[in-house]
Amino acid sequence: MTTERARSRVWNTKKLRATVTPGRSIASGPSLDVLDGLTCGPGVDALPARAARHAPHRVAIRAGGSEWTYGELDARVTRCAAGLRELLPDLGSVVAVPAVADPAFPTALYGTSRSGNISVVLNPLWREDGLAHALRTSRAQLAVVTPQMYRVLCDIRFHLPYLDTVVLTHPTDDAPGVPVLGDLAPRTPTPPAAPRVLPDAVACVMFTSGTTGASKAVMLTHRDLTVNAAQTAFAHQLDGRSVTLNCLPTYHLMHLNSSVCALAKQVLHPGGDPAGSVQAAVDNGVTHYYSLPVRLAQLAMAQAGADRRKPVPTLRAILSGGSALPVGRADELARRFRVPVVQGYGLAETSPLSLCDPLDAPRKGSCGVPLPGTECRIVHPDTREVRPLGETGEVELRGPQLMKGYLDAEPLAPDAWFATGDVGRMDGEGRLYLVDRIKDVFKCDNFLVSPTEVEAVLRIHPAVDDCVVVGREDPLRGALACALVETGDPDVAAEDVAAFVNGRVPYYQRLWRVEIVDRIPRSATGKVQRLDLRDRVARWTLPARPPENSTEGEG
Structure with missing residues (x-):
């Protein structure tokens, strides 16, 4: 059986599903056997060599008209x-x-x-x-x-x-x-x-995003990269007929390797213009649209008033990564483009993809189930005990795509669990739901405050286009919630936005100050730079009481 026929057979008969240990938040993806020959090796450069043998005349990359x-x-x-x-x-x-x-x-x-x-x-x-x-x-x-x-x-x-x-x-x-x-x-x-080349030799060094501190140098082996290329191609249902649009400011290693592994065609569209990206998708018969949450949110807003025809007839899925895509924006995109909007989860340390929502059955707010050969569990951040299903804790991962280790540090032990620093919970189907970064969560009056939960309430306000919440240290109460907000309404007042939120959240989640900004500071890949924002908010003068439209409550 040829590789392409094998790939088609696998994807038509096996779905990306996780198995869950009863009563415990441990989920395992399917066996690596389902990849059925998609991996190649030993070196990562075997990916283009294999593609050239199987499909030398197929277009690999289109960029700028070439x-x-x-x-x-x-x-x-x-x-x-x-x-x-x-x-x-x-x-x-x-x-x-x-x-x-x-x-x-x-x-x-x-x-x-x-x-x-x-x-x-x-x-x-x-x-x-x-x-x-x-x-x-x-x-x-x-x-x-x-x-x-x-x-x-x-x-x-x-x-x-x-x-x-x-x-x-x-x-x-x-x-x-x-x-x-x-x-x-x-x-x-x-x-x-x-x-x-030895499969377990270091092939590549990637740097973490550095949103909460200095970037770390992550050592990835040839095996890490080639296995994750096959895992991603399987999860995203890529094959030789697929055409991917990379609407990204840079070329992501995952998108490159998975498309080459699947013998797919890649269209590079670094510009952020929503209309231009849709036209590029139409012109190239795109099947998979990849972008960042901040760009997808702009795309959702730009398409809100368009006619009701399917904008890209060939499109099968919109895929988001890098950070969480708000559920409301994902719903808008799904309705407008009539395709599933899929969230994945990964880190530089996992080459990067570890979990992905199934394209045939995505779930709101979920970032999916483990990829083949991958395990995910939820543990208590202090005791490291595995948490029951549905309860929150730190996300840990294990799998063949896990890094060799950080540069100039001890390598990871075989079969080690990697603590991601993310807070999440697992449901009975093995789907992961992220809550926040451990370093982003703060305490007010000994209550844990998740910035993501407060941001979700902020986005309910009709004038809020984008927002970010951070904690400002307070000597008596631990930290107090503050926010930066983007709005298209010049008449909206910051105090009114804060009061809107404060009437809908517990007292310890209330916003003490909101600042209206032209643009939320983000990295080139769309991630919020919370470390810089905490320094900025630390210089703010706060009122004696938070803006409110309800009574103070307990505390």
Whole structure:
């Protein structure tokens, strides 16, 4: 049976479902056997090589009106690898590659693997501090950068003692003599053979989002990445007929690997214009629309007044990740596009995807069930005892996609459970529902306050377009809830918004101050920078009492 026929058979007969230990919040995904040959290896660069063997003429990537087939992509990877071997003769060198929405990213990423070296993924939107932290922490010896990143790099190069060589993704007039990725090629007619790769060797270093502190360097092996590519392709029901639209400012490693694993076509659309993304989806016959919650919320609002025809006839699903998509926005998108809106859950430490809502039966507010071979459980954050079904606690994960460990730290033990730092609960079907980050939850009068719960009440207000709640430290009560709010109504008063919420929540969740802002500060991937916001809110002057339209209650 061919790989494509096997994949079709598996997806038509097996659903992504979890099994749950009775009475305890432990859920297990199906056995890895259901992937039935989707994994390949041992190196992550085997993904494009396999795709080139099976479908050399199929379009792999479309970006900016240009296309690259799988055969062309794999040839670029081989040429890049040979060039890197000459620049870095010692195997196991560290190569930084930018996750730019361009074929330069897969070329550099897979080329680094094929050359026997380790890649470090850089966010192309980072400024001086972020770029310096990643390059210095990873001890990168060669960095592939965009022209924009090169200008930033010039200002910090003196502080990067390990960095010897810089390669540009595209030529630029202000960097004469700097080599360009597309020109890398062996100077000898017979380049050296690709080195043998061990599945459990480190393939890639990813950095955590750093929303609650300094970013950590996560070591992912070849096995981690190739297994997670197959897990994701299975969960998202990707195959050779799929066309994915990546409406993202950067190129996400998960979307790249899973699409290449499935032999799917990827359309890169880094711009955030909702109308433009819908038109791109129509023009390309897109089946899977990937984006961030902040962009999907904008898409939902932009489509609210459109006619009732299905905007993208070929579309099968809208998939959200990175942070929680508000349920109301997900409902609007599902009604407008007439497809399921699916939430997943993962972290850099899990390569990244760990759970995903089934495309055929998504559940409101859920981020899904464990992927094949993956286990999820809920534990008490202090005692680490497994919590009963329905009760909240810290989410722990275990599976074949779990990282090797953090750079410069002890590696994880085999079959170790990873504490995610997220608070959630599990239902009887093995679905996970996230409540908040442990570091984001705070106490007021010894009551736990979940910012997400208060934000849900804020979004009920008709004038609130977006919001974020953080705790401001208080010497007597622990912390007091404060909020930043986006609104399209210039006449709405901050005190009225606070009073609206305070009449609907327990006293310890009341908002002591609301500030109307033009835009909620977020990272390039749409995540709220709560650490910075807590510093900002700490400088606010609070009233003697919170705005209210009800009595104080207990306390």
